[in-house]
Structures are given as C-alpha cells and as structure tokens.
Amino acid sequence: MSALQYLPHTRIKTLKLASAVAAAKHVASEIDKLIRARNAAGKNTVLGLATGSTPVGLYRELIRLHKEEGLDFSRVVTFNLDEYYPMPRESQHSYFRWMHETLFNHINVKWDNIHIPDGTLKPNEVDAACAAYEEKIQAAGGIDIQILGIGRTGHIAFNEPGSPQNSRTRLVTLDSITRRDAADGFFGEKNVPHHAITMGVATILEARRIYMMAFGEHKAGIVYKAVEQPPTEAVSASFLQERKEAVVVLDEAAASELTAIKLPWEVGPCAWTPELVRKAVVALSLTVKKGLQKLNDDDFRDHHLYELLREKGPAEQIGEAVFHDRMATIKPYPAGRVDQPTPPAPLPEGRGEKETARAENTSNTSLPSSPFPSGRGAGGVGSAPKTILVFSPHPDDDVISMGGTIIRLVEQGHKVYIAYMTSGNVAVFDHDARRFVDFIDEFLQAFGNPAEQSSAGTIKERVYAFLDAKKPTEPDTPEVRKVKSVIRATEARAGALVCGIPPEQCEFMDLRFYHTGTKTKKPIHEKDIEDIVDLLKRLNPAQVYVAGELSDPHGTHRICAEAIFTAVRQVRPAGFDPDVWLYKGAWEEWEPHEIEMAVPLSPEVLEKKKQAIFRHQSQKDRAMFPGGTDRREFWQRAEARNLATARTYDALGLPEYFALEAFVKWKDG
DSSP, X not given: OTTOOOOSSOSSEEEEOSSHHHHHHXXXXXXXXXXXXXXXXXXXXXXXXXXXSTTHHHHHHHHHHHHHHOOOOTTEEEEESEEEESOOTTSTTOHHHHHHHHTGGGSOOOGGGEEOOOTTOOGGXXXXXXXXXXXXXXXXXXXXXXXXXXXXXXXXXXXXXXXXXXXXXXXXXXXXXXXXHHTTTTTSGGGSOSEEEEOOHHHHHTSSEEEEEEXXXXXXXXXXXXXXXXXXXXXXXXXXXXXXXXXXXXXXXXXXXXXXXXXXGGTSOOXXXXXXXXXXXXXXXXXXXXXXXXXXXXXXXXTTOHHHHHHHOOHHXXXXXXXXHHHTTBOSSTTOOBSSOOOOOOOOOSGGGHHHHHHHHXXXXXXXXXXXXXXXXXXXXXXXXXXXXXXXXXXXXXHHHHHHHHHHHHHTTOEEEXXXXXXXXXXXXXXXXXXXXXXXXXXXXXXXXXXXXXXXXXXXXXXXXXXXXXXXTOOXXXXXXXXXXXXXXXXXXXXXXXXXXXXXXXEEOOOGGGTTSSXXXXXXXXXXXXXXXXXXXXXXXXXXXXXXXXXXXXXXXXXXXXXXXXXXXXXXXXXXXXXXXXXXXXXXXXXXXXXXXXXXXXXXXXXXXXXXXXXXXXXXXSOSXXXXXXXXXXXXXXXXXXXXXXXXXXXXXXXXXSEEEEEEEOOOO
C-alpha cells in the first residue's frame, strides 16, 4: 500500500492502477494478508462477495494464491451480495452456480461456510429468509472485507436508484437499465428476471473494510458520480463516502472521468509533459470553441491553465505547437504510398537480418517533425507494398471499426489479411439458424443431393427439433453453434470482399477461449497464443491492427488484445516486429488528444464501409448483444463516430474532412 497513492479531489479513498489485472492483484493481496493473519490466530475470516464480470480477475488470483502459494480458505466464511429471484440453483444464470464454478469449486472453502441468498424460495418465505440472512452475518461476527462492483445506475449489489441508506437484505425490483445490461447473458432482455434478493446498503456499510472495483470506460461516468459528487439515493454507491474504510479501486479507463485524471491542472501543480500539454490545450480549444491557433492568453487564464501559460507560453506558441502535432496525425496513406510493386520481404531468420527485413517491409511514413511524440503512420512516398494483418475479435469488428482504413489500404496497393479470432456464434439469433438450415435442405434437394442423414434425421430436422424444444436461456448444442459459426463466417467473407479482400486472405482462428456457448468466456488458452504466434510468423506483417476497446462489455476484445500483445512479445526475439495500431469498436472512440493516426474517409469510402457492415446480415436491424443502452445499429454507430471525429478535427482548426477513423499506437509497457 505504501507505494500506492490515493487520487486527490475524491470523497472516497480512490486508487488508480494500470490495469484490471493489477487492480485484482492488489485487492487479492489484501484478502490474502487478512486470511493468513486470521488463520494464524485461529480465527475465521468473513468475506462479502460479488458476482459479475468485475470480480472474475480477483477470484482467479485468489485461486492462484490457493493452489500455488498455499492460501488456506478452510476458515473463511462467505456471504454473497445477491441472487436473482426467482432463480433455480442449477440454472446457468444463477449466482449460486456462478460462484461455485468461478471460485468455490477451486478452493478449500467449506460448504457450510458458503452463504448465498436463495432464489428458490416461495414468495411468502422471502421476508423471513432475508431477516435470517442478516442474523447469520451478525452471528459470523460481521463481514471483514466486502467486495463490490458498481452498476451503470450506480447500484452496489442490487440496491437500485432510490434505495435508502438504512436498507437491509430484501427483495427488490430491478431497474430497466440493470435488466438491459444483463440481457446479453440471458439471450434477451425478456428473459431477465424482474426481481432479486440483495443485501441492503446498511448491511454493506457495516463491513469493516470495503473494496469497490470498477473497470472500463463504460463505468467512468458513474464512478465520477459515486466518488466526487455528494451522496444520494440516486447512486447507492455514493453512500460509501460515509465509510473511511471504503476504497475504490479502478483501472485507468474507469478513472478517466475523475477530475484528477481528466483535468489534473484543476487539482494542483502539474508536470507539463508533452502529452499533458496536448490534452489540456485540445480540451481548452473545444471548450472555448476556438481553433488551436486562435487561442489567446486570457483563454488559458480563464480555465485554470496559468501554470501552462507561464511555463510554455505565450498562448500563440503553445497553440501552434499542438496544431502541428495534431496535423501530423492525419495519414491519408496509413501504410505509406506504393510507387511500384516489389517482391515480398523474406522472412527474418534471426536478429542479424531483422533490420534488412523490416526496411523492405516498412516505410518511412513520418510527416514533418513535431515537438510532440507522434506515432509512425503514413504520408511517405516511394515505399513498397506492405503486408497488413487486421485482427477482428468478432466477425464484424473489422468493418465496423476500421472498414474505411481497410478499403484505403487495399486501394493503395497493400495486401491485407483479416484474422477473425472467434466464431461469434453466440450472437446469432435462432431464427437465422432456422433460415439457413432450411436453405441448405432446399438447396441440396434442388440439386439432387440427399441431405445428410443420421439416426436422428437430417441436419435440418435435428436443428429444428432442438430449437423447438429450446428453453429461453438454454445454451445451443455444438451442432447449432456450428451452424451459427458458418453463418458468421460467410458474412465475414462477404464483408471483406466488399473491402476488396478475397476469401483466401481471411483467416478464421476460432480461438479456444470462446468455446463456451454463452456470453461468459474462459481465460485465454496457451494454444490460442501459439496460433497467433504462428500467424504472425507466417505472414510477417509490417502493420498489425488490434481492437483496443478494452471496455468492450462482452470482454472478448480485452481477451483477444492481451493474447495478441503476448504473441507479439514472443515473436520479437526472432526478428518479427510489426507496428501495432489500436482501433476502437462500436462503443467508444479515442479522445482527440490521444489520436496518433487519423485516416480520412471520403463519402464514397464511408458508403462502401457501410455496405461491408450490411453484409453481416445476422447482426443487421437488431444485434443480439448491442452492448449498453445504445439501440442504434452498428453501421449507425460507426458512421456517427467517423463523422464526429472529423467534426472535432475541424473544430480544432485542422483541415476539414468528411469522416475520419482514429488509431493509437500500442506502446508495450
């Protein structure tokens, strides 16, 4: 703890760590120390536990500590925050089952020491059971450490907006936003229960120590309300301000809206690095609605930027420097211009040949020098065609997020490969599976070929039989998942072809971590990383594009990105060292001060990009997992984002473009 510093300007002790993994390890270490101390004293440790995606990393670290470092859970007593109601214990959606599969089955906690609200109770039994739950917590001596996440409504446990500070364990009605957020895991909002049994705010606040964790950009706004604005029943997490023992633990994305991170110059003295200067001046330009080169000294003084003006001024000089820095990000040729085709670069065989190979497979793409660090990108002339590798976590992320850049790269003579990392089959509606097996059956009959037969009938008969009997939240059979995988793969090839990429340049990796049949995924498999390493070595790309939207509510983007980063680190010693660019997907966009490459799109290219998105018919009109509350189709989100980025550049006084796609260079470490 001594090496960690709490963020200033917050009403709750707040820690920002580099990543969700680092945050999980920090909280796990605090639990580890307490359990070992209590065990040595012959005492129990009482833990309050949460469910959902946020604590998964914490639980994996606790499992590791148990298996590798001997952390003994035999004297640990647990109380879970909540459970859906009604909810059978054996359901894949029950928190009872989730906790056992995610944590309890992997540690030596005693069965009698596990307590989870009962979702199988009869309505007339609920009140008594809730009172008994409170009594069990008191009988155990109270909760030593309570683990919390935070919902987008600001709820802790299922204490929705309006929950009073003195509330106790009870049956509650779930907010519509909470149910919408849970819809992905239930295969549709209509399947999400309307009620839950939850610990109350008062019960949570009585814990001796509380750790609330939040990860990802989609949590940043509500975290700001919870830790910087006054306590209110509208945000039950804000009541944690009443407890000095409460600590909020965030990754960088979840902390991004806090004043100390977003506007650090308003909190205290700053070290005016080039990056912070850029952030402050871009924000100032957009706030006062003046181009970068039009800012004056009064603009800086009126917006808490006295120190910057004194250290780097005058205003004209600062605005000019940031203007040229942002100008250098505009890359009409994202991989360089191609004068004439040249043979592909030989694969490097060792460190001694690395520079030669890279010189032949990269270009001098820098624009005129800038006083600020900026990513290598495009604009150079006289370069050879490049091999480009785009990693797409789902079968449509490529065209949604960077379809215009892919079109540009192909038009400019580069050879673009797309690696689809997962099948995306869980996002296909049942009615699409029916339609396609019906097509297969009709097609085979029309051409005189008998449909595949087995003792269970044709594939159409088997799929129809399962779907007819399928329960609302039941996972698909392997055969149905295969049908849905084929649907996504054919759509991906069709979308790539619109961009000018032939089928033979589409790689379908079908990584193993995705093979669950549900929205919840396994950790990345070592064989998955090996497959990525093999692909990098086989193609030897000059540029690699990766989904950098680590706040992806489905988690797949984050898992895929980390796997790619690990693979790139592994191939470097052999001389493979591509430039790695990060794009964002359907939920977020890079902030204007973060962008290191902005690729201009004409109206024609943007229209072509939309046509590529349209080829993903199973995701058209209404996606199964739209993510959050944004009900727009993916093509609408992509178009609006690209147009907005161009408008932002225009507002900064930069050249006006119709649309822009934005990227950031991956910086290892």
